[in-house]
Every structure is written in structure tokens, then in C-alpha cells.
Amino acid sequence: CYNLRMEQAILQFFESIRCPALTYFFGFFSLFGEPTVFAVVVILVYWLANARTGEQLALSALTSLPVNVALKLVVARPRPDAAGAVSRLDVDTPLFSTVGLGDNVSFPSGHSQCAANYLCGVSARARRTWVWAIASVCTLLVMCSRLYFGVHYPTDVLLGAFLGIVIAVCWELIYTRAHGARLPIACGAAILALALAPLFPETDYMQAAGLLAGAALALSAEDFCPAPKDVPFPRRLWRIPVGILFAGGAFALTFAFPDAPAWELVGWFLVAFAAVLPARRLFYLLKI
Numbered sequence: 291c292y293n294l295r296m297e298q299a300i301l302q303f304f305e306s307i308r309c310p311a312l313t314y315f316f317g318f319f320s321l322f323g324e325p326t327v328f329a330v331v332v333i334l335v336y337w338l339a340n341a342r343t344g345e346q347l348a349l350s351a352l353t354s355l356p357v358n359v360a361l362k363l364v365v366a367r368p369r370p371d372a373a374g375a376v377s378r379l380d381v382d383t384p385l386f387s388t389v390g391l392g393d394n395v396s397f398p399s400g401h402s403q404c405a406a407n408y409l410c411g412v413s414a415r416a417r418r419t420w421v422w423a424i425a426s427v428c429t430l431l432v433m434c435s436r437l438y439f440g441v442h443y444p445t446d447v448l449l450g451a452f453l454g455i456v457i458a459v460c461w462e463l464i465y466t467r468a469h470g471a472r473l474p475i476a477c478g479a480a481i482l483a484l485a486l487a488p489l490f491p492e493t494d495y496m497q498a499a500g501l502l503a504g505a506a507l508a509l510s511a512e513d514f515c516p517a518p519k520d521v522p523f524p525r526r527l528w529r530i531p532v533g534i535l536f537a538g539g540a541f542a543l544t545f546a547f548p549d550a551p552a553w554e555l556v557g558w559f560l561v562a563f564a565a566v567l568p569a570r571r572l573f574y575l576l577k578i
Contacts, residue, residue, distance in 0.1 A: 323401025
């Protein structure tokens with residue numbers, strides 16, 4: 291059909307301009323959609339800067355992630371290279387890789403959805419025009435990076451960005467107009483994600499559901515505990531090694547679990563839980 295031909299033409303344009311400089315350029319912006327990079331940013335905001343903002347960004351992204359994975363598995367759209375529309379540009383670095391991606395999980399784009407989600411959330415919290423402008427440009431470049439590398443169709447990145455923004459806006463409304471209901475809503479989303487797990491027994495979905503459930507439970511429990519006192523910023527930096535002790539310890543524990551999707555859920559539940567409740571309680575006790 292015409293739309294598919296148009297999408298192929300767009301992909302072929304990006305394929306035609308590939309060069310080392312643009313590969314580095316788009317590779318850098320593709321990092322904005324990497325879950326690992328997002329996790330580091332959010333956890334540092336939550337631990338060091340503003341717990342409320344970090345909490346909102348985390349819940350927004352963690353409810354967005356299961357939606358993205360479930361849609362990928364239901365739609366099962368072949369990636370452009372698997373369908374013969376364009377060749378994939380293989381890049382494999384410690385932070386970013388296009389190697390080994392599943393062939394039938396093209397729609398929607400997870401990178402576009404992740405980047406649009408947390409960049410929209412940051413912009414909503416900052417309420418500055420220049421922040422909105424930078425976030426919009428960065429999101430657009432993340433979307434273009436997925437086309438440049440030939441791993442998504444234009445409709446994949448458009449819907450991914452749309453879903454990310456919608457979910458971020460919903461959480462902004464929850465935090466500004468129904469703040470007291472935020473944790474019951476998060477727990478409800480986690481229960482739903484866990485209930486749907488038998489329908490999506492793949493590893494990616496189990497990880498997403500486990501992270502959401504662990505964060506929702508830990509944040510709900512933390513709501514009844516005293517918050518860390520406001521301390522000078524230099525002293526707050528001690529929170530990084532202390533937090534890594536808990537979250538990193540929980541992550542290391544996952545290597546001892548059996549290699550099965552259900553254990554992925556348990557492992558990532560523990561990682562998210564450890565990064566929130568035990569870490570923040572120790573911050574309070576150590577006055578850091």
C-alpha cells in the first residue's frame with residue numbers, strides 16, 4: 291500500500307545518508323531511549339535531588355514499559371530489515387547496541403516511548419519553555435535515530451512517542467490533581483501487569499512487570515516511613531555508594547536465580563524494591 295511505500299522511502303533516505311559521523315551522532319541520541327540510561331538518571335534524581343520528581347518519573351516510565359512490551363508481543367510486527375525494507379546498521383557498544391534485537395517486536399518503538407515519556411515528565415515538572423524545547427528536539431532525534439539504524443518504521447516511532455507522552459501527561463495530572471491517589475493507582479497498575487503476566491511469559495515483559503511491582507510496593511511502604519532529612523548536597527553524595535549497596539546487591543542476587551522468565555520477575559522486583567525502601571531508610575538513619 292502507499293503508506294508502506296512511503297515508510298520504506300523514509301527509511302531508505304536515512305540509509306542513504308549513513309556515515310561514521312552521523313552514526314556517532316544518532317548513536318548518542320539513541321542513548322536517551324535506553325532503559326539503563328533512564329534508570330541511572332531517575333535514580334540519581336530520586337536519591338540526590340528531588341524524591342517527588344524521581345518518584346513521578348519512575349512510576350510514569352515503569353507503567354509505560356509493560357504497555358510497550360505487551361503491544362510489541364501482540365502486534366508482532368517484523369523489523370524493517372527482517373521484512374526486507376532496509377538493511378540494519380549494526381552497532382555494538384557497551385551502552386548501545388542494535389545487534390541481537392528480536393525480529394518481530396518492531397511496533398511500537400521502545401526507545402521513542404521511553405525517551406518521550408521521561409523527557410515529557412521532566413518538562414512538565416520544570417515548567418520552562420526552554421526545557422520543553424530541548425526535550426522536544428531530543429525526543430525527535432531519538433525517533434530519527436531508530437530510523438537511521440533501520441530498526442523501526444516511522445509509524446513505530448510515532449506511536450511510541452505518542453504513548454510515552456500520553457502516559458507522562460496522565461501521571462502529571464495524577465500528581466497535580468490527585469496526589470493522594472498516586473500510590474493506589476500505581477499498585478493497581480502493578481496488579482494488572484502481574485495479572486497479565488501469564489499471557490506474556492517472555493523475559494522482557496516479566497522484567498517490566500517486576501520493576502513496576504517492586505517500585506509500587508516500596509513507594510507505598512515508604513509513604514508511612516519518615517523521609518530523609520534535608521542535608522547539604524555534598525553529604526548527599528554518600529547516598530550513591532549506600533544505594534548501590536542495596537540495589538546492586540539485589541541485582542547481583544539475580545544471577546543466582548534459575549534462568550526462567552518467572553524468576554526474572556522476582557529478580558527485578560527485588561532490584562526496584564531495594565533501590566527505594568531499604569536505601570532511603572538507610573539514608574535517614576545515617577543522616578545523609
